[in-house]
Amino acid sequence: QVQLVQSGAEVKKPGASVKVSCKASGYTFTSYYMHWVRQAPGQGLEWMGIINPSGGSTSYAQKFQGRVTMTRDTSTSTVYMELSSLRSEDTAVYYCARGRHLDLWGRGTLVTVSS
Amino acid sequence: QSVLTQPPSVSAAPGQKVTISCSGSSSNIGNNYVSWYQQLPGTAPKLLIYDNNKRPSGIPDRFSGSKSGTSATLGITGLQTGDEADYYCGTWDSSLSARVFGGGTKLTVL
Numbered sequence: 242q243v244q245l246v247q248s249g250a251e252v253k254k255p256g257a258s259v260k261v262s263c264k265a266s267g268y269t270f271t272s273y274y275m276h277w278v279r280q281a282p283g284q285g286l287e288w289m290g291i292i293n294p295s296g297g298s299t300s301y302a303q304k305f306q307g308r309v310t311m312t313r314d315t316s317t318s319t320v321y322m323e324l325s326s327l328r329s330e331d332t333a334v335y336y337c338a339r340g341r342h343l344d345l346w347g348r349g350t351l352v353t354v355s356s
Numbered sequence: 357q358s359v360l361t362q363p364p365s366v367s368a369a370p371g372q373k374v375t376i377s378c379s380g381s382s383s384n385i386g387n388n389y390v391s392w393y394q395q396l397p398g399t400a401p402k403l404l405i406y407d408n409n410k411r412p413s414g415i416p417d418r419f420s421g422s423k424s425g426t427s428a429t430l431g432i433t434g435l436q437t438g439d440e441a442d443y444y445c446g447t448w449d450s451s452l453s454a455r456v457f458g459g460g461t462k463l464t465v466l
Contacts, residue, residue, distance in 0.1 A: 276455060278401075285358060286393075286401065286444055288455040302454050342391055342406040343446070343455075349400050 243267035245337050245347035252353045258325040261350045263337030270318035271295040273340040277311060277322045279333040280349075289335075292320055327354045359384060360445055362458035369466050372435050376461045378428040378445030384456055388448045390428040392421055395442045395460075404443075405430065435465050 248262040263275065277289040290301035292311040299311045305324070313320045320337060334349040361379040368374040378390065390408050393401040403412055405421035408428065420431040428445055445458040 278455075278457075285460040286446070286457040288457065291455070300453065303452070336400055338401075342403055342412075343393070343401075344403045344406065344412060346400040346402070 243345060245339065245345055247335075247337060247347040247350045250351040250353070252355065253327050255328055255354055255356055257327050257354075258323060259327060259352050260321055260323040261335050261337075261352070262319050262321050263347050264317065264319045265294075265339070266318065271315060275311075275313075275320045275340075276338045276343055277309075278336045278338055278343075280336070281330070281333040284333075287333075289322070294318075294320060324352075327352075329354050358459040359449060359452070359456040360447070360458035362443075362445060362461045364459070365462045365464065367464040367466055368435055370435050370437060373431065373433045374435060374463065375432075376430045376443050376445075376463070378430070378458050380426050380428075380447065380456075382426060383451035384426075384447050384449040385423065385428055386426040387450060390421065390423055390445055390447045392419075392428075392430045393444045393446065394439075395444065397441070401444065432463070437465050439463060440465050 246264045251259050253259050271294045276291045279287050292299045294313045308325050310323045332354050334351050336349045337347045339345040392405040394404045395401045408423040409421045418433045422429050442460045444460050449456045
């Protein structure tokens with residue numbers, strides 16, 4: 242079926258990096274852009290950026306420029322989001338979401354940053 | 357501070373109607389399509405409305421969307437206890453070159 246399956250929860254120390262994966266299935270991977278959105282505990286949705294799985298081009302929110310890298314692997318229909326120089330404020334659930342309307346979401350990956 | 361402004365909470369009785377507002381500016385709502393998302397407790401957001409007023413397949417017609425100028429509204433009729441959730445509006449902001457969301461509105465069905 243059409244779905245986005247994300248990698249499991251991560252616990253990282255401040256200053257480390259985390260790489261979250263999002264595997265698409267049930268549709269043509271390269272036909273839809275993919276967004277990354279995060280949600281801190283008890284907070285709202287925050288857009289991080291977007292990747293075009295077809296050509297690999299990316300656009301990042303200014304807040305994350307220099308710290309985030311989005312990549313894709315067309316052979317496995319997977320997109321990745323890597324966030325570096327982690328701090329406690331990066332503790333959040335990270336979601337991938339498909340297309341112009343964000344019409345399909347992964348279940349989320351909890352990233353906890355704690356010393 | 358969110359780019360789009362939503363009321364933090366709304367409430368209504370079962371069977372009643374509720375509206376949730378989303379206010380923005382000419383760089384976002386005023387010149388771009390609006391989407392609405394429902395987030396049930398402990399789950400990922402789900403698309404409810406796209407392109408201001410279109411419903412994806414499977415979304416009941418109790419949910420409706422509208423847009424006027426730099427504001428958008430989500431309407432829900434025939435409220436059910438299962439509608440208790442957080443609701444977010446979202447759109448593209450041409451000045452920021454970024455997707456933006458409202459702060460979210462918690463719906464309580466009393």
